[in-house]
Amino acid sequence: MRAVFRRSAIGSGCFFTAVLAGFVLLATSFGIASPAPWLGSSNSLSQGQAGQHVFAWNEAPLQSTAKKGESELRRARGTDEKAVQWDQYSMVIAGQRTFLFSVEFHPWRLPVPGLWRDVLEKIKVAGFNCLSIYTHWGLQQPTPDPASLNFEGMHNLSAFLDLAKEVGLFVIVRPGPYINAETTAGGMATWTTRLKSTLRTNATEFEEAWKPYLSAIADIVKPRQISWDGDVPGRGVSGGSVIAVQADNEYHAGPTRDAYIRSLVKFYKDRGFWVPITYNDIGQQNSFVDIVDLWGLDSYPLGFDCSHPDKWQQIPDDYLARHERTNPDQPFIIPEWQGGSYDPYGGEGFGACAELTGPAFSKLATEAMLAQRVTWLSFYMGFGGTNWGGLAAPDVYTSYDYAAPISESRQLTPKHGTVKALAHLIRSFPDLAKTDRVAVEKRHDGVMVTELRNPDTNAGFYFIRHTDSSSRKDTQYKLAINTSQGIQHLPRAGGKLTLQSRSSQVICTDRTLPGEHHLLYTTASLFFAGAIDGIDTLVMYADPEAGPIETVFAHPPSASSFEHKAQNMTGQVAIKSSVDRMEITYDFKDKMGSTGSEDVSWLYFDYGPSPLLLVYAHYSAIDKLQANVIANGPVEGFANFWDLGAQETVLSYLSEPGLVRSATYSDDGAELRFEGQTNVTTLLKFVARQSVKMVTWNGMTVPFLEDGPIKTVGLTGLSDAVAAWKPPSLHDLEWTYADSLPELQADFPFDEYLVRANKTAADTNNPYFQDLLVQTQGQVLFASEYGFHGNFILWRGGFKVSSSQREGLKGIKLHLEGGRFFAYSVWLNGHFLGSAFGDKAHGAVQKDFDFGLVGLVDGEDAEQSLVIVQDHTGIEMEYGDLPIGLKGMNSTSLPLDGVKGSISTDQYEAVKLPRGIISYNFNHQKTRPQASKKEHINVTWHLTGNLHGEHSPDRFRSHLNEGGLFAERQGWHLPGFNNSDSWERRPPTEGIGRGWARGVPGVGFFRAEFDLDVPEHETHDVSLAFKFPAILRGDKDQGRRPKYRALLFVNGWQMGKYVPALGPQNVFPVPQGILDYGGTNAVGLALWALEEGENNGRLEEGISLEVVAAWRGAPGGGRDAIEVNNPTWEDLRRNLNGL
Known part of the structure; x- marks a missing residue:
């Protein structure tokens, strides 16, 4: 992920809205005889008049943009392994077309491995089928010696990948070497800041630096790649669940950079990797498209300013067109999709970020991406975690909550329910993984509609949103859609549909459920569609203020009756049947016009070859609904993967907030075992196999309160002891x-406790040392040059002054760099001189410190002691216009005074921007001419950071945990x-x-x-x-x-x-x-x-x-x-x- 205050946020595309209007869409490419009109009115023609314009006042029909012809499966270059393939539509994993709905998680930001499963299961509960992870070179290799590589504790990548497979999640491994991630040095080893070569290029020195790290990563990941025997789709699968490896992250093309990415790709290929090597580009720069196997762009439409959470930027709708110009033979991939936002010091806090990127944005923006045919989408973040120690880059503070679906303390947020609903929609409609865009229209009344259609099944998807994605108005509209029974004008009951402010809608057509019930359409948002033990089940949700829900089914051929029974039905339901269809209208409001207290209603039909269950939920209730997958099937080691082995569902609903973590059956199917969490007395309603005779919750048997197709049990909340604790x-x-600053004492033994700062120009490769602003008497006073890379840095300058030097000596001017929002304090001979403060725009601060009444220790041989305490807000990540902070040279390599500089600014890498003393100069009172010609005052500097720097004795917490x-x-x-x-x-x-x-x-x-x-x-x-x-x-x-x-x-x-x-x-x-x-x-x-x-x-x-x-x-x-x-x-x- 990228901190973007220096780059524009990249938006996601089409939020597809329907409006009243009268334009006609033709869908003849897909064998639909009738036109595809989207916006209906009272003067529209009746269905059956195929090939005619539906509206008397429409414009010219749109032409289809869909590709024609068969797709060709591709796989990673240089391999015959077919486990991971793709075409222009989506990924094909183990022979099964798969929509990758992914989420980001950094194990090292939760340094307690025993809690990883909890987060992964909550990710799985949200419906995600894939996980994207960074590994952190800087944490795992504290020194240049490969022997310092650490894969224990929070670094145990083997254990984490095995756990992800056990839970049932595919994994995309992103080991860098550079990851960004708002972490110090962008995740690169901090000691690389001392390398002479330019980092992230094909320089031999840099390649020799990263190879031991990536070799260790490769040794762990390679045997955990997914493998497939290539015969039966979804069968014969082995190995692990790693499906891709990303090379570096968010970079810019250029000759040495292209060569660098090629070297990374070659590295994996030479080691026998068969999964695709991918790349995540910064927006739409089209970097390295032809070098990697699969290319995608990241997108953060709202940016990262949480100070105005009500202000939305527009969501671009041109992504699909750009994708088709860039890599049309690959799926549309977004490896990083805005799942929240980081927040800087002085920011509004993650509450404001949660408001900015909350459920409304998550639903609207993600559906916009679906409308642009994205079929690999990864939310950044799913769980953010904590920037403990010195993990943070200067842009962020300790919390990395990120306003993610799962909070820093592992709590489910309202966003979790929203992304869960989106994930279950994708899971319920596999046809979404292969669609062509028929047309898109922006209507005159501000509504935008996009139609996608599966070329194999003819299933249709209509995406409706306001053209202005930030619109605060509600819009009334009508819609005409194509179905297998011809054109349907919505709403059929008359009136209009309501598109609420900052909302979107997906209307799905022609989904045949396993029990042969054929859904023509519903005007509700869909949470789940499938069969549970022979019961065709449709779970819908909507805002009650948006009006009644229309749901239309085509009759199974053997339908003979429409008897139904309701449970918790507090709204109004009307059922209308004809020879070829059954229409159900549900209104959350009762006859008195008020909304019932029950937030979920159940309607059960027992007719035809299989029963039908309709569930209507308030939008606010999706947090309480869950469709847990059941691990079954013959797939060895992959039974928990919905896309491979787990093709059965248990639908559950908690009457109070909580979590249904998992559901499993006993071997004979008579016992259903739930695991989950509650904090108050709660009802659990569920639909499962009818063979269930006993239910357990967290291992304890719970009695039935209601039996039948919809069963109910009661659950207890917290124990009395926990509730009272x-x-x-x-x-x-x-x-x-x-006292923790004994260094202020005159007799403190600096030589024993601190490191002598004895490096000069000959000892450093840091290009910033040549900056004209660096004035340190030839001494290198950059902390990383001495192995100190984070947290507090302490400096001590010892000097002596002669009687002539004392005359007019007024103070000292210091210029320190510590990163944005840092600070430093200064003492002379134990007396406080003052402090200086950075801010969001300044990571370096220059200030005059007056000796004033403090004065100097008497005597020409007396040692004067200057002590500086500075904090360190992290090493810069590698982005932005350079140089950042130091301004000794401008973009043409000329110093500010116009004198030609000695190096090019191309060598100024942000990651090498120093932390430490940039300059110091003693100030004299200019009372007479010779006062400015005082003889030079020599200063001997010592410094310290964390104990033993890169060689910290604490390998478990790492060298970044402590400071000086x-x-x-x-x-x-x-x-x-x-x-x-x-x-x-x-x-x-x-x-x-x-x-x-x-x-x-x-x-x-x-x-x-x-x-x-x-x-x-x-x-x-x-x-x-x-x-x-x-x-x-x-x-x-x-x-x-x-x-x-x-x-x-x-x-x-x-x-x-x-x-x-x-x-x-x-x-x-x-x-x-x-x-x-x-x-x-x-x-x-x-x-x-x-x-x-x-x-x-x-x-x-x-x-x-x-x-x-x-x-x-x-x-x-x-x-x-x-x-x-x-x-x-x-x-x-x-x-x-x-x-």
Whole structure:
């Protein structure tokens, strides 16, 4: 995924709307004798007048744009394996045409492997059949030595891919080397910033850097590719569920870049990969189309500004045309589709992003893509997770919730229900995977309609939306559609259909259900269409305000009666039959005009060769509906895949919010075993095999409340103990405190604890060192050059001044780079000089610091000590106009003063933009001419970041978890650290400093321990979060926002960066597994006061631990142990020197 403040957001196409009007569409290409009129009126002709214009006032009919002729199956270059093939319509996997409805998940953003299943199953419940994942080179290989590669814990790719197959999800692996993903260095190994060669080119040095990493990835992925014997579609499948591997991500074409992508493709081909090598382009740049096997474009129509969540950008409707010009022999692929948005420091928070990209957008925009024949669509993100430690790039903060369908704390959001409905529509109508676009029309009254039609089955799909996708008006319209029974004018009952604001509609025609009921059409949105144990079932949903639902079936030949029975039917139903059809009209409103309290109604017909069940749901009820797939069939290892083995469904409905995680039958079909989650007393209605005589929920038998075709059982909510449980009060803990900036002390042994910054121009390959703004007396003061790549960086400059140099010495001008939203503080000889702050536009800040009354230590031989604490908001990702931040050279390689520079700006890579000191200059008072000619003051610099930098002893949490604060280097944040004898008892509400010096800027560390005893956590799922004081949001509160920053450590993990002056985050979820739900937990707070003032050095309201949500039902059904694996101080610090 790409941070897009430097590029335009790419939109998705047709939101297809119907309006009143009188244009005629011809569909003769598909053997339809009658024209394809979309918009009807009272002067339309009756059906049966084939070949005539339907409206007296229509314009010229549109010509079909559909391709004619048979499609040709293709596969990856250089392979005979047929497991993954494609044509111009869609993918064909194991011989079966497949619509890939995918979602993005990054396992490393949920560093508790025992919780992965929970997320994957919630993805599967949402109807997705595929998963897209990034692997993170920067996390997995901290040093240039290939021996540092790590595939344990959160990096266990083998375990993750095996789990995805077990759950029933295809996988697209995206290992980079560059991934973007709003993560530091775009996911590349941070040490590559020291390479001389330009990264992401065919340079030998860079290729030698990435090959060990990708070789290790390839060794894991290759045996997990899907394989097929090529005989019977859907049978003879083996291997894993990996169906594609992506080469790099979001790049720009160019000679060395083309060669780089070719080298990546060749790398996989030489290692015997047979699945396609794909590429995700930035929008529509058409980069590398001819190099990879399959090419797609990413699309984020609304962009990433959540500050105005009511403001929508237009959704382009020209994607299909561009696709057909670019790669017409391939399916239309969108490897990244806007599933939410990231949010920067100072942003509005993910609540606003959830509003911007909420259910309305997700439905309308995704249906727009379906209307443009996309058949491979991957939502970015499905679950965002957490930017723990130093994972984040400068554009984002700790939370990577992304306003995704599944929240950071693993809760289902309203968007989950919406994408679930879309996924089930796609699953219910396999004809969508192969369609031609018959025509598209933008009507004069603002409605747009697109017609797709399957050339084999003649099934039709009408997509209706406002031409202006941001329209806030409701529009009344009529529609004429082609069906197997001729032209149908909607609504048949008279009146008009309603297209509501910011909504869309898909009307599907001619779907024959397994029991031979033939659906001509319905005006409702469709959630599910299929058969359940011989019962043809149609689940529909709509907004009650949109008017009655019309559903029309052609009669089975043996139909003899239309007797039906209703359950929970609070609206009005009218049934009209004729020789060739049955018409059902359902109105959510009763005779008094009010909407009933029941949000789902059930209508059961027992006639013909098979019964028919119609389910009508309020739009708001789709969260409670679920169509779980049943694992069956002879496909070895692939029984859970709907597209291969799992061709049976159990339809369920919970009367209260919850989750039906899975449903399975006993061998004899007499027992139905549900797994799921509830938090209050709930009714579970379901349609399943009629052989079911017993039902269990999470292993416990539940009695029937109603039997018959629609069965009902009652479920309990939280146990009394869990419902009553409250986390311990953090305010009441015995907090201890210690100063975390001893480097301010005059006798601090810098040579022992810090690294000497002794590199010069001859020792660095970083092109920015040649920038004219870099003025550091020839010393390289870039942190990454010394192996420190994230979080806090501490600098100490030691210098001596002669008596002549002292004369007129006023202060120092510092220029530091730390990434957007960073800050730094400066002390001279232990006295605070001030702080400087970056913002959303500036990752480098220059400021004069006046020595003032602080002065220098007396004596010419006295050592003066300048200490700088800076934070580090992440290494830049590789995009944008360069250089970013440093402006020593302009685009023509000329310095700003017009003197010719020594290098080309083509060598200025964003990822190599330094973090550290760009320049420093001592300021003198110019009281007389010779004052500006003072002799040079030499400064000896030391620095530190996380303990041992790239060689961090903590391989489990990685080198990106910690920074350079004394507390972090000493391991005060780790479990098992013993400070009982030496530390002061003090809570965070009392602040840092000592005695009269309270409120003086500095860094302090607070630590406490607490026991958790979450009741019944083996059978319940309780999500917890640490809550800091609320962010003051209004402009009038700007001056009242505290000027401190805090790091939250939980059992050694850095799980939060709290910046109250910027916000927006003040709640930090921490998952079970990092928190020990049945043991002792260590919490640490590093508090950095950047300005004077008591409130700038204390947490006035303290912090609390709160329950985000609680459910009966263990995460992942309790099948995976949630291990607490938090390396301790004894593990990581006791035997280490040089702290």
